[in-house]
Amino acid sequence: xxxxxxxxxxxxxxxxxxxxxxxxxxxxxxxxxxxxxxxxxxxxxxxxxxxxxxxxxxxxxxxxxxxxxxxxxxxxxxxxxxxxxxxxxxxxxxxxxxxxxxxxxxxxxxxxxxxxxxxxxxxxxxxxxxxxxxxxxxxxxxxxxxxxxxxxxxxxxxxxxxxxxxxxxxxxxxxxxxxxxxxxxxxxxxxxxxxxxxxxxxxxxxxxxxxxxxxxxxxxxxxxxxxxxxxxxxxxxxxxxxxxxxxxxxxxxxxxxxxxxxxxxxxxxxxxxxxxxxxxxxxxxxxxxxxxxxxxxxxxxxxxxxxxxxxxxxxxxxxxxxxxxxxxxxxxxxxxxxxxxxx
Numbered sequence: 001x002x003x004x005x006x007x008x009x010x011x012x013x014x015x016x017x018x019x020x021x022x023x024x025x026x027x028x029x030x031x032x033x034x035x036x037x038x039x040x041x042x043x044x045x046x047x048x049x050x051x052x053x054x055x056x057x058x059x060x061x062x063x064x065x066x067x068x069x070x071x072x073x074x075x076x077x078x079x080x081x082x083x084x085x086x087x088x089x090x091x092x093x094x095x096x097x098x099x100x101x102x103x104x105x106x107x108x109x110x111x112x113x114x115x116x117x118x119x120x121x122x123x124x125x126x127x128x129x130x131x132x133x134x135x136x137x138x139x140x141x142x143x144x145x146x147x148x149x150x151x152x153x154x155x156x157x158x159x160x161x162x163x164x165x166x167x168x169x170x171x172x173x174x175x176x177x178x179x180x181x182x183x184x185x186x187x188x189x190x191x192x193x194x195x196x197x198x199x200x201x202x203x204x205x206x207x208x209x210x211x212x213x214x215x216x217x218x219x220x221x222x223x224x225x226x227x228x229x230x231x232x233x234x235x236x237x238x239x240x241x242x243x244x245x246x247x248x249x250x251x252x253x254x255x256x257x258x259x260x261x262x263x264x265x266x267x268x269x270x271x272x273x274x275x276x277x278x279x280x281x282x283x284x285x286x287x288x289x290x291x292x293x294x295x296x297x298x299x300x301x302x303x304x305x306x307x308x309x310x311x312x313x314x315x316x317x318x319x320x321x322x323x324x325x326x327x328x329x330x331x332x333x334x335x336x337x338x339x340x341x342x343x
């Protein structure tokens with residue numbers, strides 16, 4: 001018996017030493033992950049690209065927005081304002097009766113991506129629709145949109161809304177929509193613990209059908225523990241990561257990033273390396289080609305000069321040049337807040 005136990009112990013320790021970075025031992029109903037703290041550095045050393053580094057990490061705190069709603073603002077707060085071409089990224093988690101009733105936009109695009117729950121949308125051009133878990137709405141405000149966005153149903157509506165600036169030549173384009181159901185968003189899987197929902201651009205050899213006036217990638221990555229992402233970023237593009245769940249380690253220095261943080265990347269590499277260790281994780285990676293044009297913002301209007309902003313305000317107030325009909329319009333879905341029908 002002693003010989004057998006010594007022999008078993010020798011075999012077990014040899015096995016543990018060889019597979020310590022990825023071994024999972026199941027005993028009864030408990031699973032123990034044996035983790036090597038150098039896993040990320042070892043994976044990074046085998047990567048095919050030079051990674052961009054971490055320029056800044058900013059934690060997103062909850063703040064009030066709309067009417068009674070709470071959001072975590074990533075891009076767009078005072079620490080990361082106008083990350084060209086991106087103007088804002090909000091993580092919203094909203095339930096009735098809160099919401100975002102009637103409000104205008106001009107000069108940029110809004111990209112709403114649902115994670116849980118549903119959101120209803122209605123605008124002054126007669127468009128009305130519903131997006132549910134995993135669905136996408138890519139709205140080009142262009143010369144003018146007046147709309148309402150409200151949670152739908154009895155559960156909380158959780159998702160992300162990204163604002164992407166339009167170039168000066170496109171700021172007064174006709175408004176429009178691209179909408180994809182969850183099943184229509186391409187899914188990529190590397191077979192090594194990484195999956196990607198390709199909202200815009202490309203990842204893991206898969207491309208999105210979404211047309212982007214501003215060249216951009218928008219990828220929702222989910223990772224198992226001890227996994228590695230290599231995402232190529234075109235030279236000169238600005239890029240950031242927003243973490244939703246779990247811990248990730250970014251760049252050659254393997255900077256640790258916890259949930260609800262924004263990681264602004266520098267421009268030093270060919271792309272970015274992202275690793276997980278003990279925990280699973282999910283996050284969005286967003287990058288785009290900067291316009292390198294002046295950005296002048298006044299609330300929901302984003303133009304290139306103060307005069308253009310004043311023109312936008314005047315057009316909205318008078319119902320002209322893209323806002324025709326706005327003075328008499330009100331949404332049906334926002335009535336619980338606006339009481340516009342009682343005026």
